[in-house]
Amino acid sequence: MQSGRDTEMRVIFKNSSNYSNGFQIILIMTKYIFSIFLPFLAAACSPYPADVERALKLAGDNRAELEKVLEHYRKRPEDKLKLKAAYFLIANMPYHYTVNDARLDSFKT
Numbered sequence: 001m002q003s004g005r006d007t008e009m010r011v012i013f014k015n016s017s018n019y020s021n022g023f024q025i026i027l028i029m030t031k032y033i034f035s036i037f038l039p040f041l042a043a044a045c046s047p048y049p050a051d052v053e054r055a056l057k058l059a060g061d062n063r064a065e066l067e068k069v070l071e072h073y074r075k076r077p078e079d080k081l082k083l084k085a086a087y088f089l090i091a092n093m094p095y096h097y098t099v100n101d102a103r104l105d106s107f108k109t
Contacts (some may be wrong), residue, residue: 051091058094
């Protein structure tokens with residue numbers, strides 16, 4: 001019993017008789033290599049810069065709200081500068097935070 005791959009190879013060899021066997025094998029290998037690696041390549045792409053993506057990962061539950069802001073400015077080409085400003089602010093968010101604690105209130109003047 002022949003597998004689907006064997007049948008496909010025979011069809012390719014039969015339809016491309018102008019090519020040498022070595023070239024036909026390269027064509028088949030290229031097809032399978034692209035079909036395997038293309039999904040990984042697509043998954044690695046992010047619509048945001050790396051530092052913004054890092055900040056979004058750290059945002060936790062707030063990520064959806066931050067992405068709404070980014071998508072709002074991405075849809076409007078006239079707001080390109082505002083999108084860059086949003087990227088800057090979100091990328092620098094992990095380094096700025098506040099601490100609320102009752103013990104700190106005792107230091108207030």
